[in-house]
Amino acid sequence: METVTHVRPATTATARHLPLDVLATDVLSEESLPRAWRARWLENPRAVVARTEDGSQIRADELEERSAAVAARLASAGLVAGDRLILSSGPSIDMLVAYVAAHRMSLVVVPVNTAYGPTEIRHVVQNTTPRAAIVDDKRRGQLVSEASTEPIVITGCDVRLPTGGGVPTLDVADRDTPALICHTSGTTGAPKGAVLTSGNLLASAESVRLAWRWSPDDRLILALPLFHLHGLGMGINGSLVSGASIGLIPRFSPEAVADAAQAGGTMFFGVPTMYHRLANGPHLPALRRLRLCVSGSAPLAAQLHAQIESGCGQHVLERYGMTETVITISNPYDGERKPGTVGTPLPGVEVRLATDGLGGAGEIELRGPSVFGGYLNNPTATAESFTHDGWFRTGDLGEFDADGYLAIVGRSKELIISGGYNVYPREVEEVIGRHPAVVEAAVAGRPSEEWGESVVAFVVADGLSSDDVIHWAAERLAPYKRPTEVRFVDALPRNDLGKIRRDQLLS
Structure with a gap:
């Protein structure tokens, strides 16, 4: 494709997504995730940050204190800023504390799917050379240890490591500090590790906070896995940046989501499979209580969108993101949410289509503060993923309608x-x-x-x-x-x- 068509730059997106009383915004004004999180904790230290189904909960001041203690234990074990830390666990308060601690001491978190087997774990370990791993399963910890060519610290999510030695410096990460390595790949070769900075993650969280009117009054129903950017990069990071509360559900079920909605939940993030199960069972009406339902990670069929609307009155908000870019495009909170589209660029994001010059569909290319800088140990893949003028090639094919809403019409990468x-x-x-x-x-x-x-x-x-x-x-x-x-x-x-x-x- 030789011709590039520019459409819907950041200024247009800002006008569409920002609240009426916000004229402009800098999504990186707080510089990094830890600095933004700590600002929220200081604003309301007694606020409940997370709850679990068994009634356990943690307040902001407790999260600050417990994460500092975990950071001290990791530092005593020899970890320093820039070291890589595998995190592989189901949702829990201990897991949340460990994740926050790692970011506060500027470790690079490497999420690992809890269902991965020996081959998949071996590749991640050998690609990232972690210094430590926090896991909720002894067998998985053993697989990580066996895959490492160097000694590695293995601990459970409660991080029971000896204390002693110096106190780590906390909350000094800036926008360029590497924070997360999530593995993805194209249709050939081994999975690639996308390196996301604290600024990348903050920019995405702040843009959706503004666009979706996310506030400290919100209580997110989070039934997504936390080794995936949907649950981790948006659910956890976004809640902590906004000062909201998280309702952790270890395993999705329509009944669990309905119970959480009836218990005071205000938002639900899910994938189309979850919405399909909700729509075809008795628990769909419970979603009527929520102020916002968001769908992502795969297209939500227009028929399912209509089924949910007729069953509970919810106009599900669809959005678009990738491992390499986090969330970049969204249907509006205020305004029409069009089934079959992912909306328009979020604040700070620019989108263009690489077409043949005749209009219509083209490869989606992105630029903005949430877009990663490259793949770990893979300069060739990094170079191939960016245009000569610095736009990220998503591999997805899209088309804009007359109102500027983007529809995903196919994938150039066979995914x-x-x-x-x-x-x-x-x-x-x-x-x-x-x-x-x-x-x-x-x-x-x-x-x-x-x-x-x-x-x-x-x-x-x-x-x-x-x-x-x-x-x-x-x-x-x-x-x-x-x-x-x-x-x-x-x-x-x-x-x-x-x-x-x-x-x-x-x-």
């Missing part, structure tokens, strides 16, 4: 999104291909009303059953990556260069 999680075809294909009876394999995403897309494997093999392939994958892949359907074929469709024609797999 499957199932239940809000990214599934990279090459990774699944390599696992299936290692079965001794498999000649070759390819996977594609089949539309699913519940999951958005489900993984379908196309396999050239002799003497295997579908159950054999599914069982093989189940032992080696996280649940959301496993194929739910296997089709045996004589040969895979390929082009003249020998590349698989994924567009023909499901035809």
Whole structure:
């Protein structure tokens, strides 16, 4: 695509998303996450920051004190600013304290999916060379330790480490301090570690705080996993930046969300799979109590959007983000929320489409303070991901309507999104291909009303059953990556260069 069409710059987005009494804003005015968090704690030290289903809770002053104590224990174990720390845990107050402590002492947090197996953990560990790991499962901690070539500190989320030595310097991170490494990838090669700074994370949290009118009076119902930027980068960071309260739900269920809504929740963030389950059960009316429902990580079908609206009156707000950019585009809080679109750029964000010069759809390119600077240990991938003038290539195809709302119309990167999680075809294909009876394999995403897309494997093999392939994958892949359907074929469709024609797999 040779021509680049500029559309909807930051000034237009600001006018659309900001409250009427806010004329302009600097999303980096507080410089970093820890500084913004501490400002909120000082404003209201007795405010409840987080609650769990069992009734446990933590106040702002307690979070400040406990996170400082955890930081001291980590420092006593030898960790210093800039060291990388794996964090792999289900939602809990202990996990929240550990996450906050790491940021306050300028460690770089590396979230790891709690469902990852040995191969996936090994890659993350070897790519990031962490000094320590905080995990909620001894077996996972053992896998991290075995994957490391250097001694590594392993501890549970309560961080029971000996104390002593110096006190770490806290809350001095600035906008350029590396804060988070989240792994993603394209359709080929190993997963890449996107390095996000404290400024990247603050800019996104502050922009959605303003755009969604997030305030200390809010209580977020958070049933998302906290190893994913949806739950961690938006749910946790956004709540702490806004001074709001978090209701932690360890495992999503429609009943748990309904109970939390009836107990005083004001906001719910979910993926389309969650909304599908809510819409097709008896608990949907409970969402009527909430002031805001947000959907992301995968497209929300227009039919599901309408079903939710008719069932509980909620106009779900869709938004757009990526691991490399956090949240950048959103439907408006005030104004029309258009089903099938992700809205317009948030404050500080610029968006353009790389087209053929004839208009219509093009690759979405982004620029702004929440956009990362590059991938860890991968200068080639970093260079390929940015244009010559510094815009990030998302790999997604989009199109603007007459009102400037962006619709995602396809993906130039062959990515499957199932239940809000990214599934990279090459990774699944390599696992299936290692079965001794498999000649070759390819996977594609089949539309699913519940999951958005489900993984379908196309396999050239002799003497295997579908159950054999599914069982093989189940032992080696996280649940959301496993194929739910296997089709045996004589040969895979390929082009003249020998590349698989994924567009023909499901035809």
